[in-house]
Amino acid sequence: MCPVRELAIIGVGQTAYRRRHDCSTPELVSQAVTAALHDAGIPMQDVDIVTGGFAPDGLAGENCPDKRFLPAAGAVGRWSMRVNTGGTTGIAAAYAAMDLLAARYGDIAVAVGVERMAQAVNVPAVFNSIFDPVYERDTGLSTISMGALRAARMMMKWGYTPQVWAEVAARNYAHATRNPLAQITRPYTADEVLASRLLAWPIRQLDACPISEGVCAVVLAGAEVAQRGRAVAWVRGRASCTDTYNMGDRFDRADGDLVDLLSLHRATEKALGQAGLPSAAEADVVEIHAPFTHAETMAYAPLRFCAAEDGADLVRAGFGRWDSRPVINPSGGPQAANPVGATALVRLAECALQVRRAAGERQVPDAALAVATGQGGASQFSTCTVLTAA
Amino acid sequence: MAELTADQEPVPPLTIAGHWDFRYQYFAGDAASRFFHELGNGRIMGTLCPQCQRVLVPARGFCDACYVSTTDWRQVGDRGRLETFTILASRFPGLPDPPVVIGYVTLAGASTALLNFVLGLDLTDVEAAATRLLAQPAVEVRFRDQREGRITDFFFQLADA
Numbered sequence: 388m389c390p391v392r393e394l395a396i397i398g399v400g401q402t403a404y405r406r407r408h409d410c411s412t413p414e415l416v417s418q419a420v421t422a423a424l425h426d427a428g429i430p431m432q433d434v435d436i437v438t439g440g441f442a443p444d445g446l447a448g449e450n451c452p453d454k455r456f457l458p459a460a461g462a463v464g465r466w467s468m469r470v471n472t473g474g475t476t477g478i479a480a481a482y483a484a485m486d487l488l489a490a491r492y493g494d495i496a497v498a499v500g501v502e503r504m505a506q507a508v509n510v511p512a513v514f515n516s517i518f519d520p521v522y523e524r525d526t527g528l529s530t531i532s533m534g535a536l537r538a539a540r541m542m543m544k545w546g547y548t549p550q551v552w553a554e555v556a557a558r559n560y561a562h563a564t565r566n567p568l569a570q571i572t573r574p575y576t577a578d579e580v581l582a583s584r585l586l587a588w589p590i591r592q593l594d595a596c597p598i599s600e601g602v603c604a605v606v607l608a609g610a611e612v613a614q615r616g617r618a619v620a621w622v623r624g625r626a627s628c629t630d631t632y633n634m635g636d637r638f639d640r641a642d643g644d645l646v647d648l649l650s651l652h653r654a655t656e657k658a659l660g661q662a663g664l665p666s667a668a669e670a671d672v673v674e675i676h677a678p679f680t681h682a683e684t685m686a687y688a689p690l691r692f693c694a695a696e697d698g699a700d701l702v703r704a705g706f707g708r709w710d711s712r713p714v715i716n717p718s719g720g721p722q723a724a725n726p727v728g729a730t731a732l733v734r735l736a737e738c739a740l741q742v743r744r745a746a747g748e749r750q751v752p753d754a755a756l757a758v759a760t761g762q763g764g765a766s767q768f769s770t771c772t773v774l775t776a777a
Numbered sequence: 778m779a780e781l782t783a784d785q786e787p788v789p790p791l792t793i794a795g796h797w798d799f800r801y802q803y804f805a806g807d808a809a810s811r812f813f814h815e816l817g818n819g820r821i822m823g824t825l826c827p828q829c830q831r832v833l834v835p836a837r838g839f840c841d842a843c844y845v846s847t848t849d850w851r852q853v854g855d856r857g858r859l860e861t862f863t864i865l866a867s868r869f870p871g872l873p874d875p876p877v878v879i880g881y882v883t884l885a886g887a888s889t890a891l892l893n894f895v896l897g898l899d900l901t902d903v904e905a906a907a908t909r910l911l912a913q914p915a916v917e918v919r920f921r922d923q924r925e926g927r928i929t930d931f932f933f934q935l936a937d938a
Contacts, residue, residue, distance in 0.1 A: 408790045448797050498919055512871030520803040522835045523892050525929050527865065527873040536881065545859065588864040588907050635881050635890035636833070638860040645861070696852035722821050 391487045393597055394612035396620040396739040396774070398427025398606035404724035404733075405570040406505040407600040412452065413459035419602035420497055421461050426745075428605040428617060434606075435493025437462040438484040439469050440500045444726030445513045447503035460499045460604070466492060468758040470736075474676065474763030476500060477603060477732025478770045482627060484607050487569075494612050500733070502726030503569030510598055518765075519632070530678070531595060533765060536586035536634070538681035540646045542589065544696075549589050551699045552680035553577035554592055556722060559683075563719025565749035567598035570599045570724040580680075585629045589681075596678040603729040603736050620739035620757075624664075624773035626657035632765050651689040651760060658758075658771035660693070668693035670713045670773075671754040673742045674734035676762040678721045678770030686760060689769075715777075718743065719747045729760035735772055745776070808847070813926040815852075821918060821931070823887050825849045831888035835928075848903040855886030855918040856936055862895060862910045864903050876900040882916050882933050897934040 400422030402415050410418070416439075424431060437460050441452045449455070453469035460467075466487065470479040472568025484496035507513050514529040541547045558578045563569040575583075577592055583592040613619045624711050630650040631637065643649035659667065667673050667690035675690075677683035684702065686693040692706065707715030716722075718737045738757035741747040746754075755777070761770035808824060812835050815822045819906065823832040824847035826840035832851045839846045862880035865873060878898055881890035895916060900906050915936040924930040 408792060445797065448795055452796075509870050511869035515872060520801075521805045521809045522928055525927055526879045526892050526894060527877075528879070528892065529869070529872060532863050532879060536861045536879075539907075539911065540861035543913060544818075585866040585903065586901055588866055590863075633859075633889065635835075635883075635892060636831075636842070637879065638883060638890050661828070663865055673912060 388623060392491065393610035394488055394622045395608055396437045396605050396609065396622070396634060396735070397608045397617055398423040398429070399745070400424070400426055400604040400740055401568055401733065401736060402601040403568045404599040404628040404726050406598065408505070408669035410725035412447070412449065412503050413455050415600070415602045416456050416459035416499055416501055419604040420499060423497065423606050423729050429495065429606065431461050434461055434495050434497050435465060435483055436487050436496035437465050438480040438496065438498045439467070439479035440728050440732070441469065442476060442502050442504065443473070443513065443517055445516055446507050446510065448506050449503065452501070456499070456501050461497055470639050470769045472575050472763050473625065474678070475726060475728045475731045475761040475768040475770055476763065477774070478735055480607060481607070481732055481735055482770065483624065485622065485625065488609050494609050496607045497604060497776070498732065498759060500726070500731065501602050501730030502600050502728040503572055504727060505598055505600045510555055531590060532587045533629045535590045535680040537685065537766065538589050538648050541681055541685065542644065542668065544644070544673060545694070545698060547681065547684065547699050549581060549591070550577065551702045552684065553580035555680040555683050556580040556700050559716050559720045559722040562709065562717050562749070563723030566718045566723065567571065568724065569719045570597050570720070571722070590679060594680040596721045599724040599726045601724070601726045601729060603732045604738065605736050618743040618745065620774040620776070621743045623773065623775050624658035624661035625770070626661070627656040627768070627770045628653040630767040632767060634765055640743035646685055648689050648766065648769065650767055651686055651762065651771065654769045655689050655691070655771040658773050662773040664773065667758040668692050668713060670756045672738060672751050672757040673713045673715050673722065674720065674737050674757070674759045675716060675719065676721060676731050676734050676760045678725050680722065682762070683715070683720070690758070690760070705744070710769055714751045717746065717751050731763065731770065734759040734761065738772070738774045742774050783933065806838065808836040808838040811850070813930070816920070816930045817924050817926065819920050820852050821855065821884060823853050825851055828896050832886060833889050835886035835891050851886065853887040856915060857882045857884035857887070859895070859910060859913050859916050860890045862906060864900065866903060876903055878906070880908070880910070880933065886919070893928060894932045896932045906911060
């Protein structure tokens with residue numbers, strides 16, 4: 388059997404993540420890709436493959452946006468494809484690029500994640516349209532209430548409280564003050580989180596992500612190319628796993644309850660296994676794809692930080708803060724900026740910046756091992772990626 | 778002919794109004810068509826997976842865990858357990874007016890839960906209502922008098938209400 392081709396991230400480019408009325412979608416894409424190529428030190432002529440992800444078309448109001456955004460990412464004259472798996476869209480695009488590189492369809496690939504949701508005048512109504520139109524949409528289900536249904540279940544099963552989640556939010560907002568790309572840069576306190584507007588009990592405004600736009604791009608390469616004297620992030624483990632859409636099928640299920648996040652549990656098991664790690668707690672940095680505070684803590688057990696029922700105590704002990712290891716979300720995470728079609732790729736890009744020691748003010752000192760998660764659909768698409776400096 | 782140079786005065790970013798309001802008709806399919814038909818008869822029906830023996834409610838034509846077609850139909854009870862809930866508390870255009878409760882309920886004899894409105898609770902104090910619901914009270918199905926073949930043909934209410 389041929390040895391598996393080693394892959395690395397050799398460049399990262401990101402726009403600032405906020406409402407971007409100043410740029411068209413293709414302009415944002417070209418800015419991020421140009422920055423990523425510059426970071427990698429290569430011209431577009433060297434790129435073989437371009438993959439991209441874009442969140443639900445309805446959020447942007449651009450139907451089949453691949454027609455315009457893939458050429459803006461450099462696809463003209465190259466192998467290209469668009470991937471769409473909800474929140475995991477961005478990382479799915481990166482995995483598609485990695486798969487094509489691993490199969491030697493090329494040596495260098497660009498992967499982009501694109502988000503344009505501020506073009507939607509009524510975002511929650513568009514999010515209602517992502518749910519099953521036959522059995523569930525009439526209930527007014529949205530991404531916020533979908534999250535709230537999980538949060539309430541976590542309170543029932545494991546004793547989580549809004550106070551614990553407010554601590555998570557405060558830590559993420561504190562970290563985001565170091566990140567010039569973040570949308571929310573004010574260090575909201577736990578008390579401010581608890582005093583913010585109730586959206587869907589128990590989720591409050593500051594437990595939730597903002598409406599963010601922007602583009603993340605990474606340049607990926609096979610080992611022979613990657614090793615030409617540049618700081619790279621080696622891909623040491625990656626896995627994807629999918630659960631049923633039906634949230635009602637997951638209560639007290641033998642394999643795992645709705646809030647056990649079975650898909651992330653399994654993706655993490657595989658990715659950590661490939662990297663030879665017992666737990667993501669071994670990492671210097673963990674970027675968790677969680678648009679809500681409760682969702683971050685739902686990932687703790689799948690990441691092998693602790694048993695599910697001990698998550699609240701882990702938060703109270705200060706786990707994940709800046710002066711500890713691992714640092715969770717040194718970027719501030721999706722709570723500080725959540726460009727949906729890009730977010731899962733942002734988690735990967737931020738981890739790559741960390742192990743390449745290129746994260747600027749948000750650099751975790753001597754970071755050498757980083758883990759990124761991706762989460763999408765009805766909390767059903769999960770990914771876990773392990774990156775190292777050497 | 779005028780030439781534009783890089784040091785031109787900036788122009789304000791332009792926004793072009795648009796809308797995307799196409800109409801659709803969703804094909805409910807074989808299993809859901811029968812499920813909704815039976816709602817008209819005042820019955821909640823599930824389908825049986827011959828492999829894992831789960832009674833899937835709402836009804837589906839196949840079990841996506843075992844990846845086999847469901848076979849028999851089973852009527853399930855009209856009482857069940859509230860698995861989880863949320864109270865929609867902020868108003869968003871196109872979504873139900875707050876405050877309103879939605880929840881997943883596993884009915885007696887069913888292996889899976891279905892989502893619907895939980896009505897009849899006093900929601901003047903949202904925190905108090907939430908505390909009551911966190912205790913996972915028994916709930917029961919109430920059918921509406923007028924049914925149109927939608928999930929909103931019924932709702933849940935607390936069994937002790």
